Structure formats: C-alpha cells, structure tokens
Amino acid sequence: MRRKSINTTTYLLSKGDEKHFGGIKGDAYLPAYDTEIKLFIFNRKVDDASDIENAQTFKLDLAELEAISKGTQFVENSLQTLIALSKRDQLKEDAYFIEEE
Numbered sequence: 001m002r003r004k005s006i007n008t009t010t011y012l013l014s015k016g017d018e019k020h021f022g023g024i025k026g027d028a029y030l031p032a033y034d035t036e037i038k039l040f041i042f043n044r045k046v047d048d049a050s051d052i053e054n055a056q057t058f059k060l061d062l063a064e065l066e067a068i069s070k071g072t073q074f075v076e077n078s079l080q081t082l083i084a085l086s087k088r089d090q091l092k093e094d095a096y097f098i099e100e101e
Helices: 062-087
Strands: 002-007 011-013 022-029 034-041 097-100
Touching (some): 011 062
Antiparallel strands (some): 002 022
C-alpha cells in the first residue's frame, strides 16, 4: 500500500561542540495527518544494565536531555507548520513523499 507523507528534516542532537549523540525527525501521513516522531540515540549512549525488563536504557546528562527537549520542540513546530501549509494547499507537490507500507 502506498501512502503520502510530509517530513521534517532530521534535527541532530548534540550538546555544545561535542559530537552528535542522536537525532529526531517527524512525519505526517495524509490524508488524516497522523504523525510519527522518530528519536535516534547512538549506541555509545546505551547502558548495558537496564532497570526495566525488555527496555533499552540510555545514560544521558542534563545537557543531552535539554538537547532532546529542544529537538522535540523543533520537530513539533515544523510538523505543525507543514500540516497547516498542506491543509491550505500551499506546499509544492515535491514537498510530499510517496512511501510503500
């Protein structure tokens, strides 16, 4: 099945001048504009010992958590803008992606 979507760019997660530790991006699927947010955390942040069964634990400091918060806000605002423009038919056709499910 094919579905049409609009996507934000991938917002890279980093703290200061340090190397990136992940990324976040958003997708909205038409015609209902269902949204999906993808959060990527690089493997070097994985903690081998998990406090919860069947869950992945990541060790992050406050600066990294703040970067995730800022990235989430960026993606949320970008999705809201793209959805609003799409509903008003103000996006060019090449702004959309056709995906196979």
